[in-house]
Amino acid sequence: MDFRVIILAISTITVGLVELIVGGILPIIADDLNVSIGTAGQLISVYALVFAIAGPVLLSLTVKIERKKLYLYTMAVFFVGNIMTFFSPTFTFVMIARVITSMSAALLIVLSLTITARIVDAPRRAKALGYIVMGISSSLVLGVPLGILITNAFGWRSVFLGIAVLSIGSFILIFFYLEKVPSGEVQPLSAQIKALANKKIVFAHLATMFMLAGHYTVYAYLTPFLETNFSLNQYWISICYFLFGIAAVGGGALGGNLANWIGSKKSILIIIGAFALVLFILPYSTFSFTVFIVILMFWGTLSWALSPPQQDYIIQTDPASSDIHQSLNNSALQIGIAVGSGIGGFVLGQTDSVTSTATVGGVVVIIAFICAVISLSIGRSKMKHVKETSVDYQ
CATH class of the missing domain: 1.20.1250.20 (MFS general substrate transporter like domains)
Structure with a gap:
């Protein structure tokens, strides 16, 4: 590298x-x-x-x-x-x-x-x-x-x-x-406004936001989840966080390599779909701590695997405005973290069951999957500013 x-x-x-x-x-x-x-x-x-x-x-x-x-x-x-x-x-x-x-x-x-x-x-x-x-x-x-x-x-x-x-x-x-x-190339303000109106990329940003929102619906409350289901002390909770972190770090590399192998578009759908499935499975894995740890590692790996193919997809879709859209995608990520934490807190307050956050998180990720499908199904934008200010990233 x-x-x-x-x-x-x-x-x-x-x-x-x-x-x-x-x-x-x-x-x-x-x-x-x-x-x-x-x-x-x-x-x-x-x-x-x-x-x-x-x-x-x-x-x-x-x-x-x-x-x-x-x-x-x-x-x-x-x-x-x-x-x-x-x-x-x-x-x-x-x-x-x-x-x-x-x-x-x-x-x-x-x-x-x-x-x-x-x-x-x-x-x-x-x-x-x-x-x-x-x-x-x-x-x-x-x-x-x-x-x-x-x-x-x-x-x-x-x-x-x-x-x-x-x-x-x-x-x-x-x-x-x-x-x-x-x-x-320096784009005029009008061209940047048009870039923000690109529905194909807007739905890509929404996919990122809902993916992270679904993730943080559960992850923000992982400590009470572990305490409720396994009665773990702080030592074992720290180990779970550490294992999750190691898996998440590898997720970025996984997403990048998968995109290089099968393409960014297929990678986006596979990662989001698998992530939703893992969150739905999570509550049913608590019968065994060993099984739960395996699912936890899958969860951690997939949690950060979306960004590389998503960023590559954004660059491919609108090269001239990719800088601003890469920034917006990171903003969508931050908003997703905030929204997911809020959703998890609401679910916890309404149901008094921290385990139910995983199911709700899975539903939120399905919304991300739908947004990704919509983005991929929209024809390549023919915006005039892309042709006029196309940037060669190679």
């Missing part, structure tokens, strides 16, 4: 850690800053909301800037945001720092995807994107246990100091090993 792609994947791990790493240490943060746990939880929800909005907006505003230069500038802002968090005296100051890190992280992740798509030949593009997704998924799923470990040893502020140090390493690697990447 191209060493430049590995560097970008490493950067996404560093950047992605910031989002959910506070999840397992919220009570400690809340106690230190003299706020309630519910208030401290806004550090996650506000981050996701800002991330979803900032990605497409910042990408559009910075379209004329050479990509490597933009990446380095944005990484510097990301570093400042984490240093601010480390020194924050109040909750308000922490929230401001989180907004800064969220905005910079949103741009850095979409830049990692779009730069990868440009520097890698088309036949290997989906596989390369899979490595970037591995970086994103590994940071999201392994961030929580890592945050707990570091906090127990050095305190919660050291988590953000550590991320700041890692960002310096990423900055150095990008500076020395990534060549300049042209910004590409």
